[in-house]
Amino acid sequence: TYVIAEPCIDVLDRACVDECPVDCIYEGGRALYIQPDECVDCGACEPVCPVEAIAYEDDVPEALRPFIADNAQFFAEPLPGRDTALGSPGGAGKVGPVGADTPLVAGYPPRV
Numbered sequence: 001t002y003v004i005a006e007p008c009i010d011v012l013d014r015a016c017v018d019e020c021p022v023d024c025i026y027e028g029g030r031a032l033y034i035q036p037d038e039c040v041d042c043g044a045c046e047p048v049c050p051v052e053a054i055a056y057e058d059d060v061p062e063a064l065r066p067f068i069a070d071n072a073q074f075f076a077e078p079l080p081g082r083d084t085a086l087g088s089p090g091g092a093g094k095v096g097p098v099g100a101d102t103p104l105v106a107g108y109p110p111r112v
């Protein structure tokens with residue numbers, strides 16, 4: 001799967017969303033997250049991100065590797081304020097902005 005990492009936090013450019021053929025890039029509160037079971041590894045999202053937040057999982061820089069599991073956790077576990085996990089909704093457009101983040105992303109200081 002492809003992964004969105006720290007550079008997306010508080011930037012949320014969303015250029016990636018328009019490129020994804022399976023609409024598997026979901027909006028949280030401060031960042032976007034790729035649903036690893038829905039991503040078809042096409043690579044279309046990676047070059048359009050202006051802050052280079054997206055990488056194939058094997059190519060995520062060492063310091064940002066926690067974001068691989070974190071993208072998955074966004075869907076696998078209930079987010080703050082929600083009773084159930086998002087799971088595999090089958091399309092970000094119909095879900096819309098979720099308005100919550102994983103603890104990893106929520107814990108980052110605001111980008112100024």
Ligand code: F3S
Pocket residue numbers: 004007008009011012013014015016017032048049050051052053054
């Ligand atoms: Fe974030 Fe880059 Fe997409 S900033 S929303 S990963 S284009």
Ligand code: F3S
Pocket residue numbers: 002019020021022023024025034038039040041042043044045046
């Ligand atoms: Fe979507 Fe392809 Fe990226 S399936 S998340 S545009 S690698």
